[in-house]
Amino acid sequence: MDLSHPVMPRPTDRPPAPDGYWRLRLSTTARGWNLLLDKRSVAVNGVLLIVLIVAALASLSLGTVKLSPLETLHALMGQGATMSQFVVQELRLQRVLAGIATGAALALSGCLMQTLARNRLATPGIIGIDNAATAFAVASVVSAGIAIAPSAMSLAGAATATALAFGLAGGSGTRGYRFIVAGLGIGAVAGAVTQVMLSRVAIDTANAAYPWTVGSLNAREPLSTAILGAGLALGLMGAIYLGRYLRILQFSDQVAVGLGIRLRQVRFAGLFLSVVLTGLAVAVAGPVGMVALLGPEAARALCRYRGVPLLASALAGAIVMVLADLTGRIMLAPIEIPVGIVTAIVGSPYLLWILLRRSPRSHL
Amino acid sequence: MGVCLASLLLGAGSVSPADAIQVLAGQGSDEARFIVTELRLPRTLVGLAVGIALGIAGALMQSVARNPLAEPGLLGISAGSAFAVAVALVLGASAATLTVAVAQFGALCGCLFALGAARLQGVGNDPIRLVLAGAALSSLLIALTSLLLLFDERAADEIRFWVTGSVAGRNLDSLMRVIPSFSVAALITLLIARPLASLALGERVAVGLGHRPGRIRLLVVIAVALLVGGATAMAGPIVFVGLVVPFAARALAGPDIRRTLWLCLPIGPIVVIGADVLSRLIAAPTELPLGVLTALIGAPVLLAIVRARRLPSL
Numbered sequence: 084m085d086l087s088h089p090v091m092p093r094p095t096d097r098p099p100a101p102d103g104y105w106r107l108r109l110s111t112t113a114r115g116w117n118l119l120l121d122k123r124s125v126a127v128n129g130v131l132l133i134v135l136i137v138a139a140l141a142s143l144s145l146g147t148v149k150l151s152p153l154e155t156l157h158a159l160m161g162q163g164a165t166m167s168q169f170v171v172q173e174l175r176l177q178r179v180l181a182g183i184a185t186g187a188a189l190a191l192s193g194c195l196m197q198t199l200a201r202n203r204l205a206t207p208g209i210i211g212i213d214n215a216a217t218a219f220a221v222a223s224v225v226s227a228g229i230a231i232a233p234s235a236m237s238l239a240g241a242a243t244a245t246a247l248a249f250g251l252a253g254g255s256g257t258r259g260y261r262f263i264v265a266g267l268g269i270g271a272v273a274g275a276v277t278q279v280m281l282s283r284v285a286i287d288t289a290n291a292a293y294p295w296t297v298g299s300l301n302a303r304e305p306l307s308t309a310i311l312g313a314g315l316a317l318g319l320m321g322a323i324y325l326g327r328y329l330r331i332l333q334f335s336d337q338v339a340v341g342l343g344i345r346l347r348q349v350r351f352a353g354l355f356l357s358v359v360l361t362g363l364a365v366a367v368a369g370p371v372g373m374v375a376l377l378g379p380e381a382a383r384a385l386c387r388y389r390g391v392p393l394l395a396s397a398l399a400g401a402i403v404m405v406l407a408d409l410t411g412r413i414m415l416a417p418i419e420i421p422v423g424i425v426t427a428i429v430g431s432p433y434l435l436w437i438l439l440r441r442s443p444r445s446h447l
Numbered sequence: 448m449g450v451c452l453a454s455l456l457l458g459a460g461s462v463s464p465a466d467a468i469q470v471l472a473g474q475g476s477d478e479a480r481f482i483v484t485e486l487r488l489p490r491t492l493v494g495l496a497v498g499i500a501l502g503i504a505g506a507l508m509q510s511v512a513r514n515p516l517a518e519p520g521l522l523g524i525s526a527g528s529a530f531a532v533a534v535a536l537v538l539g540a541s542a543a544t545l546t547v548a549v550a551q552f553g554a555l556c557g558c559l560f561a562l563g564a565a566r567l568q569g570v571g572n573d574p575i576r577l578v579l580a581g582a583a584l585s586s587l588l589i590a591l592t593s594l595l596l597l598f599d600e601r602a603a604d605e606i607r608f609w610v611t612g613s614v615a616g617r618n619l620d621s622l623m624r625v626i627p628s629f630s631v632a633a634l635i636t637l638l639i640a641r642p643l644a645s646l647a648l649g650e651r652v653a654v655g656l657g658h659r660p661g662r663i664r665l666l667v668v669i670a671v672a673l674l675v676g677g678a679t680a681m682a683g684p685i686v687f688v689g690l691v692v693p694f695a696a697r698a699l700a701g702p703d704i705r706r707t708l709w710l711c712l713p714i715g716p717i718v719v720i721g722a723d724v725l726s727r728l729i730a731a732p733t734e735l736p737l738g739v740l741t742a743l744i745g746a747p748v749l750l751a752i753v754r755a756r757r758l759p760s761l
Contacts, residue, residue, distance in 0.1 A: 204579060209579070209582070251750055261753060263579070264578070264749070264750070264753040265750055265753070267578065267579075267582065267749070268746040268747070268749045268750045268753075269746070271686070271687075271742045271745070271746045271749075272742060272743060272746045274742065275738075275739040275740075275742035275743050275746075276739075276743075278735075278736060278738075278739045279735055279739050372586060415597075415598075418597055418598065420594060420597060423590075424590045424593055424594055427586050427587065427589070427590035428587065428590045428591065428594070431583045431584070431586045431587030431590065432583075432587060434579075434583040435580055435583045435584060435587070438576050438579055438580040438583065439580060
């Protein structure tokens with residue numbers, strides 16, 4: 084008598100990928116890596132990357148000296164007229180790279196912090212981290228006694244502000260709004276302290292410190308951009324590694340703990356990344372407001388709120404920054420509007436709209 | 448009284464408190480007399496007026512918005528009047544003329560916007576969202592102001608000393624220019640104090656007592672605009688005074704708006720003149736802008752209000 088059992092599925096047969104996902108197999112065995120890719124976010128990231136490249140090309144070609152896209156490409160390759168090579172490679176490339184790096188870092192940092200605080204308004208600019216980083220950087224320029232580079236100081240400032248906001252609010256997790264208002268207070272004090280320092284020193288010193296107080300991509304030293312680039316690469320990897328935990332953190336604490344997330348470690352790691360990225364970005368471009376809000380907002384709208392769009396936020400932030408800088412350069416040429424003013428003019432009405440439109444219940 | 452005296456006695460310059468006392472007694476050297484009567488006295492009087500105006504304006508707004516964080520500076524009203532003044536300067540007015548009316552007009556627009564947003568969208572029920580909206584409005588207006596000043600160096604020069612908020616170097620003329628509008632505001636405040644107190648009990652109670660809430664609110668908006676615009680025209684945008692003063696007054700007087708308003712009369716000048724004296728002493732021989740000190744004083748108060756378990760309901 085045939086007592087053969089019904090055929091059980093063998094462990095190597097993986098279930099087909101769910102709707103809207105691709106399954107990426109990185110090995111042939113059952114236990115190997117295998118990755119689910121959200122089709123929509125792959126598409127969104129691809130589109131954003133293309134838009135970013137176009138924006139960067141536009142920023143390289145436009146300005147007082149206008150070049151055609153082809154000329155710009157040639158100049159980038161080191162061909163074409165000496166003049167256009169000089170303009171593109173010496174003057175604009177550095178600036179566009181700085182814009183991409185700072186925009187991406189700020190937006191990524193904003194996305195991390197919003198997720199951790201479960202509040203879309205919890206971005207580094209609003210929590211006063213920008214202001215504190217600025218205050219520390221100005222302190223380093225202003226006082227001869229501090230031999231630490233402004234960039235390092237702005238990192239320290241960012242960390243101090245976050246720690247303070249965190250401590251005063253009693254944690255970030257369940258009290259998103261309290262975290263934000265603690266940050267508002269800290270930002271106000273840091274801004275005041277910056278003014279105090281600027282008003283107390285000789286005018287030359289104040290002028291040297293002035294670039295740190297407005298967000299601008301003008302005349303930054305290449306070294307800090309390079310450091311930011313390296314930090315950004317590491318931060319992006321770290322953030323994507325954290326991504327799976329952050330996704331679960333969007334639920335309540337109880338659910339997250341139930342699913343085996345170590346809340347403290349994840350929060351600490353996320354905040355750490357966010358603070359380092361903000362500090363490095365401020366070290367390059369000064370306090371540029373609203374990018375940390377706009378980037379993640381755009382990314383989340385495009386990805387339709389699936390998960391935590393870390394990469395898309397970074398790309399969108401870079402686009403916002405490059406376009407804002409380009410606008411500031413060409414709109415009222417020869418007067419150059421600092422990029423921080425452009426982002427504030429674009430971002431503040433949007434922030435107002437968020438605040439006035441939403442019902443009080445929906446925080447993210 | 449104490450702070451006023453301190454403001455006259457202490458400060459930069461080679462005039463010691465003893466010399467200043469001699470001047471007040473009608474003696475003393477010419478130099479000392481000049482410093483005390485021409486520099487310190489106007490400054491003290493301006494501080495007095497600014498403190499009262501901002502304190503009363505803050506108390507009125509908090510009462511009508513039912514929100515302990517509704518503060519003219521935080522809600523972008525001061526930024527609104529600063530922006531209006533910047534526009535006027537760029538269009539060719541000089542800082543001395545026009546400023547008061549323009550600043551009051553800007554404050555009126557900011558005030559209508561803030562209260563309108565609070566009432567229409569129900570943001571008023573959520574203090575923190577209202578403050579965030581105010582912060583967003585302020586940052587927009589500040590960005591627009593700096594954009595305007597990028598074009599116009601003359602205006603930038605005229606406004607630079609003014610935009611940080613200070614009572615230094617203000618003369619009695621600027622005080623005289625705001626006296627008429629402050630008198631109107633004082634009259635309005637006296638008129639609406641009682642209806643406002645009944646409005647605090649709820650819309651229906653106020654209507655039942657024969658008051659008209661819509662009209663009360665309108666009058667409050669006008670009074671606040673006159674007060675904040677006038678204060679801004681004199682001393683530049685000064686943040687947090689309208690938060691700290693009513694907070695202290697309420698802590699002393701309890702929830703009744705009438706007693707709060709009366710207490711704002713002494714507390715406002717105490718805060719502003721006290722901060723001004725500190726600003727002279729801390730960084731002597733130079734000075735700090737007054738706005739910086741009020742931010743240093745106000746931010747902790749803001750945190751204290753928010754950290755309190757329950758936001759005090761109004």
